[in-house]
Amino acid sequence: MEPTRPDLAAPRPAQGPLEQALYEVKKTIVGQDVLLERMLVALLARGHLLVEGVPGLAKTMAIKTLAEAMGGQFQRIQFTPDLVPADVIGTRIWNQKEGDFQVSLGPVFANLVLADEINRAPAKVQSALLEVMQERQVTIGRETFAAPDPFLVMATQNPIESEGTYALPEAQVDRFMLKTLIGYPSPAEEFVVVERMTTRFERAQQVLTIDQLVDYQRRTDEVYVDPALIEYAVRLASATRSPGQVGLPDLARYLSFGASPRASINLVLAGKALAFLRGRDFARPQDIRDLARDVMRHRLVLSYEALAEGMSADDVLTPILEAVSVPDVPLRERRQQAASGVSPAGGHQSSGTQWHGR
Known part of the structure; x- marks a missing residue:
């Protein structure tokens, strides 16, 4: 463990x-x-x-x-x-001396x-x-x-x-x-x-x-993410689309649209970066959980009922984070196996991955 x-x-x-x-x-x-x-x-x-x-x-x-x-x-x-867009990205300017257009890059560069x-x-x-x-x-x-x-x-x-x-x-x-x-x-x-x-x-x-x-950035790309953590990120994003799947059917009336698949991708990418900042070469469930609100709050489209009741995206995300099970996996052992190129023995992955509730 x-x-x-x-x-x-x-x-x-x-x-x-x-x-x-x-x-x-x-x-x-x-x-x-x-x-x-x-x-x-x-x-x-x-x-x-x-x-x-x-x-x-x-x-x-x-x-x-x-x-x-x-x-x-x-x-x-x-x-x-x-x-105007040219103020941001730049534009072509006529150079009378050269008799040609020259590109002037904008401040976005x-x-x-x-x-x-x-x-x-x-x-x-x-x-x-x-x-x-x-x-x-x-x-x-x-x-x-x-x-x-x-x-x-x-x-x-x-x-x-x-x-x-x-x-x-x-x-x-x-x-x-x-x-x-x-x-x-x-x-x-x-x-x-x-x-x-x-x-x-x-x-x-x-x-x-x-x-x-x-x-x-290159070393952050190499941070190990266990498949169970990828599944956890997908479950979090999926729960915003169908709250009833995690036992929160009453929450559906507050959501017009849930988080897109881009949320699942960014949960994993941001989790790897946070793990690197915290001094590890493997991600933990807490890394993804700590960033879940930042990754998903702007990807939810609240219903008129939620807006009328003064609810925010965080008010919707908090019960979802509590309801979705957190994976408990032997991350260091998995990281060592991945680094050595050895896959887990038959049945090891399923027995090593356990799910606990809230």
Whole structure:
């Protein structure tokens, strides 16, 4: 059985420059540990992050400081109603001297891109950004330009204003790997924030290179995921489509549409990244469970009845997480077998995989 306590003998793949980069960010950013962790998860898993929170919670400063710590190029795009796609991805400009068109690349060509208040731009601009997020390339005229590697888009939304905004369509918001909600700091954290912002504070130092980050992404890909964990991710996503399958038939009236299969994929990918951050070369059920709300909350379409009762996606996801059984598997033994290329003996997999309830 996999021990519940951390195994001190287990390898720690994420130690070193990645931990130093997080330390540099926390020298400037107070609290917001969930946001910082999700930013690194998105980076390692090659995903994108949607952040929802009221203004003034250091969303912009967090990603800018991370860019400084990793030596990557940072660009901020302030989304406004008069923005056009060319302002984001770039356009062709006539060069009178050369007598030809030349391509001027837009601000989206950076390692870390902050799409500030993405819901303030019209649908055409949102689609242009989400296309480069998915394809990681942009076509301008007859030429195609690849996005930098690594490439992370962190988009922000303001939940307290709806006037002059354009809600992201469900099909487009589904392309974000994670949606993270951030709230106000505690009084103690806010005291430190005010103290730092009203005095001279030390800027973040570069402690991580782009090449090192790409290597960390490659090592994250190698994190072992037991088939039972993949099944767990599928069961979680499936339960949002048919809550009755996990004993929650009354929950169906609050859901118009459940999470897409992209949720199952991203649960596994994000779980691998979180396991790597936590110093393991294999994922545990807790890694997937910890990220389940961030991966699925923006993929649910609530019914009018749920909206009328003031329910949120998290209110629906909480009972589902409690109802879906968590796998209990001998992960370290499976990891060693996978590394050695030896498959479990006949009957070993079924006997080694046990399911316990809530």
